[in-house]
Amino acid sequence: MTALSIGQVAERTGLSVHTLRMYEREGLFTTEVHRNPKNRRVYGQADLDWLEVCTKLRASGMPLEVIRRFVDLVRKGPGNEAERLELLRAHQCRIERKMAELNDCLDLIAGKVETYQRHVEAGTATDLWTGIGPPG
Amino acid sequence: MTALSIGQVAERTGLSVHTLRMYEREGLFTTEVHRNPKNRRVYGQADLDWLEVCTKLRASGMPLEVIRRFVDLVRKGPGNEAERLELLRAHQCRIERKMAELNDCLDLIAGKVETYQRHVEAGTATDLWTGIGPPG
DNA sequence: GTATTTCCTAGACCACGGTCTAGGTCAACG
DNA sequence: CGTTGACCTAGACCGTGGTCTAGGAAATAC
Incomplete structure (x- = not known):
């Protein structure tokens, strides 16, 4: 089971630690980023997977705000797949x-x-x- | 012979008049933009042609600063074609x-x-x- | 003659997406 | 011990590429 620090995630995604924190502040994670008892961020495989998608969305020009909309839909849970689909299709x-x-x-x-x-x-x-x- | 006002050029290039003036300030015209006796800008066909190229360069992500470099080469006149070529090829x-x-x-x-x-x-x-x- | 439109300059402002600083905690190294 | 390094927060700052405002002039429309 993966458990990476922000620095490690930065290293393997190419995003800076600043950016990773910023993305989190901006609500761009589909899931709350876990913290260890020392309050350090701990990222799991799911985070990495999402970040990979996320960076592809960015690389293809999706504004952070649209990504956030998508993330919001995901966070709301099942039932809005049609909306998600529409968003992706538009992109x-x-x-x-x-x-x-x-x-x-x-x-x-x-x-x-x-x-x-x-x-x-x-x-x-x-x-x-x-x-x-x-x-x- | 074409002779268009800034408004007309804006209309047919899709750039705003603000942007056209800004481009000029930033040295992005290969040629000085002419003025009439009333100090209004007068654009000719060459300007339109260049703007078409220019907007394609922009649309394909060339930063204004690189466009300016290219423009500078052009303004220096013949003799630096190899440099221009290199710039275009890089892009x-x-x-x-x-x-x-x-x-x-x-x-x-x-x-x-x-x-x-x-x-x-x-x-x-x-x-x-x-x-x-x-x-x- | 006044109102509207188009233009002029200089310079302020804005959105976006980061990027970095200050000030601090904690663990490990030597 | 002191210092180094990774991390924390909150918030300032920055580059890019526009976009808009203020303040003014000239023509045109009524």
């Missing part, structure tokens, strides 16, 4: 849109990169004006 | 990494969504514990 959509957007940006940038590359290879002879060239 | 990589990351997140979330969906369809009978289930 899924946002990610998908974001990826489409990034793809778009990537296209444009890849174009510019190619242009520049040909240029640089050709000996930096000509100017590329804005260095970007007219969009096309 | 390209970051986007690619980000997309990979998002894909990862999407996988996880899609999994959760599916689980929840089955659950909700099945009549919200069972609890899903953290509503997320053990990661697997």
